[in-house]
Amino acid sequence: MASRLLKLSSNFRVLSQRFKSGASHSGDYLSALSTVGEPTELTLTDNNVRVACQTTNSETTTVGIWINAGARYEEATNNGAANLIQRLTFKGTSKRAKANLESEVANLGARLYSFTNREQTAFYATCLNKDVPKVVELLSDAVQNPKLDEADVANEIKSVLRETGEIEANIEDVVFDYLHATAYQGTPLAQTIIGSQESLSSLKSKDLQYYVDSHYKASRTVLAASGGVKQSELLKLAEKNLGKLDDTFDGEPPVLSRCRYTGSEVRLRDDSLPYAYFALAVEGPGWSSPDRIPLLIASTAIGAFDRSQGNFEDAYELCHNYKAFNTTYSDTGLFGVYIVCEPMQCDEISRSALKTWHRIANSITDAELDQAKNRLITQLLSQQNSSKANCEDIGRSILAVGHRTPLSEVVASIQNVSNQTVRDITDKYVSNKCPVVSAVGPVEQLMDYVNLRARMYLSRL
Template sequence: DSPHGNGMRVATESHPMGAVTVGVWIDAGTRYETPSSNGVAHFLEHLIFKGTRARTQGQLEVQVENLGMHLNAYTSREMTAYFGRAVKSQLPQVVEVLADILQNSNITAQSVENERDVILREMEEVNKQPGELLFDYLHGSAYQYCPLGKTILGPEENIRSLTRDQLISYIQTHYKPHRMVLVGAGDVDHDEMVNLANKHFGGFQPDPNPMTAFDYAKADPAFLTGGDIRLQDDSMRQAHFVFAWETCGAAHPDAVAIAVLYSLLGTYERSGIPGDCSSSRMAQALSKVPNCKSLSSFSTMYMDTGLFGVYAIGEAPELDDIAHEVMIETIRPCFKVDEIDLARAKASLKTNTLAALDGSLAIAEDIGRQMLSYGRRIPVPELFARIDAVDAEAVKRVASKYLYDRDLSVAAMGPVHDLPDYNWLRRRTFWLSY
């Protein structure tokens, strides 16, 4: 449904729980910034709650507090979300507040100046988290010269120099109704949401020359350059490193088989279930490497590309022992996929999928992401049927297509002097068979 035909979509999922989560998911993130404006999408996330033409910041905060409402937002590389949670009776007020801040936000030069230090302090906190920092380095290594290589917060010099005009320009260019989805989850009625959208977002004028996020991506596509970035820091107790390969976009037919492959590799935690008791071959192999502390596989998908890989934590020296097992077990599915392991991986993927939909906020996020990625919400039974349709040959096919003898990207930090070099890793993306 679209209020007054302006292109904005309305999507809901109802659960009688007495509470609602309502949000607006927008096809606008770091990917659509220029090098000089990198960080503007995240900057806006901070400023959007600083008052509107109808409410001062103080009035907005008092109203939210009096209603018992929780407002929040986040920015990713391809989308931005603004959402609120409240009891069912407050649904109209939540929609009205979201409509007001998105259409009438009062961004002043002074509010921009005031927010710089807040974002710089946030950057300091992010930089203290090895996992967050490492994946920023990974994207910079994998997508050099591409929009996806930029960080979400942006470089410090941009945070200190971004202007009100740049922020307003980004809003005018990308905050368009045809790139937005109004999402409701929880104790919500779809017809009521459509009526509220017509009432509060109906005045959102359609773009006479609409460009979709796919148009922007096509004009400036992402491509893997590959690379290797390492930050030697012997003051850190543990080494953190990531190996990643390029895969496909979220809507590609291979996406589900890649998800099964990611589940097949599994995770490992030395302080958790003993590795030799795990059904994951990766965990079994790493349990025999004393200095490996943990490993997790991941698959991150964007509009036209994706990153698949593993994130490991270990103690120096002899990081090559960890890398050796990781490379063997990552490339193994190109040749052999055990049916029992495959059944376990598919069951685990289904369980994790359902666990990720716990609560109205998680459901709203899933709806918003899927509506922007696929143009619809994929029902859980349909997704499970797709997972069931993935057989051993399909896993071997996608593993061979995206991993076997392919360039990879590496990011590492900490005492990583014993981590094998790029050529050593690249040679182990293929096996010599006789």
């Protein structure tokens, strides 16, 4: 293990030095990556569960189950169902009481994780290699046999509703929920992950069980792992523990309906808040689009900073927080910036944000481009020594695009993006497009939507 870490550390230092020196030894560089990123193997079981594994020389493994289930697969009437099921999954199964499940996990020294987003649900754990069979059995039981008693469901709904007040206190989450609500209004992507008070109040145990029966199917499931487990072993565990997972549907299988993007805005003015919080975005590409990497580079070039950490540029000195984002879904996305600023600076900083978009689309420098590429590559390399980060990437990638691209290919695709491509792709998504705006707080001074829309025209230099 120590030798492996030393090898990785040495590679990171060499690659970092090449970044800083601006060396262009791309052949040697990509060859060096083969010693850092291990290949990901993918196999299909007889009942169509996808099994994906990245084997490394590690004493621990992160293994988990990823499912195509989330808020985008819900209706307005059952919005929040996927999140509720995820929260209840580790609270007991038809085979294990909650106390027994918690005791088993504690005895293994494993750490459980779970999440639900708008398109995916995941249950995973990090454990010692010798405990992988037990963890896979435990996760499989939790996913296939969740205990959804009416009393437990009612208590969990009460808990979610109580936490809603705490979520409202996290203004950044509120801004992004509103951003989705206005950008994808009238479609499932407009729904929040936790659900509305109305939908949660009407959900019963039978509704959650119906969602499980409709969505937790073999062909919608990935068993993913990264660490000291081999693909052959993981495949046997999948066949043993998930081999009976049903893959038949009552009617048509659930599919993602097209979510129409609408340029629009939503503002929640509250002058009692000390700062203005707002997000400004345009529609971006989906996971499979060739435009995703160039636009990700553009987003990285725009960057992020926090005044409390002292890392802000003169151009953004009016901000307290500034963060570029590039949120990606199966067939769409949101490319934009999130800003926290003084109330009377909303207009000026929004103008500055639009100018930055147009500058990237018109005249990003080679130095800016190289820096953005290096930052992206560094992030990728820094994740390679984390089985948790790798497992998350495997599960997410297999569900989103059906495979996980080798690290060397990802790095090569980043390196091969030209200055002109970044400008062209940024121009394609920004210039003369209808933006979406979500604003909370004392936002009276934020320029009106018509003015914002007019400023989306790019003046050629």
